[in-house]
Amino acid sequence: MAKILITEDEDSLRSFVARALRLDGHETFEAADGAEGLERLEEESFDLLLSDIRMPVMDGIELAHRAASSFPDLKILLMTGYAEQRERADDLSAKIVDVVSKPFALPDIRDAVARALAG
Numbered sequence: 001m002a003k004i005l006i007t008e009d010e011d012s013l014r015s016f017v018a019r020a021l022r023l024d025g026h027e028t029f030e031a032a033d034g035a036e037g038l039e040r041l042e043e044e045s046f047d048l049l050l051s052d053i054r055m056p057v058m059d060g061i062e063l064a065h066r067a068a069s070s071f072p073d074l075k076i077l078l079m080t081g082y083a084e085q086r087e088r089a090d091d092l093s094a095k096i097v098d099v100v101s102k103p104f105a106l107p108d109i110r111d112a113v114a115r116a117l118a119g
Contacts, residue, residue, distance in 0.1 A: 002026045002048055003029070003047050003048075004021055004028050004049075005031060005037060005040055005041065005050070007037035008051070009032055009056060013102075015030070017050070020110060021113060024113075024114075033057040033058060034060060034062055034063035037063050037067075038063055041070070042070075046074060047074075047117065048116055049064070049076045050078075050109075051076070052080065053080040053089060054082060061085075061089060061092065064076050064078060064089070064092050065092070068096075075117065076092075076096040077096065077113065078092075078100070079104075080099060097119055
């Protein structure tokens with residue numbers, strides 16, 4: 001199974017997603033914003049970065065750019081509840097697997113993660 005870093009500023013959503021992915025057998029790690037997420041990425045290797053786009057300190061777009069340039073084998077999956085944020089991710093299309101729209105049901109995020117890891 002995969003080692004996944006979940007970067008999301010909403011505590012309840014982050015722990016909800018982490019718990020669901022652990023039930024699928026993945027090892028999950030959490031960060032509350034992009035800067036903390038980047039620190040975690042620099043400390044150890046991950047198979048997948050699952051990040052919200054809109055966060056304080058460093059947003060998911062900036063995190064995805066930095067992660068993709070520093071860790072080219074890392075798969076990146078973004079989440080957002082804002083249509084305009086989804087459009088901002090278009091320039092990352094070569095670097096990210098997909099953008100998942102919030103709100104989502106557990107099967108949606110689990111399927112998106114499975115697709116990202118399979119690709």
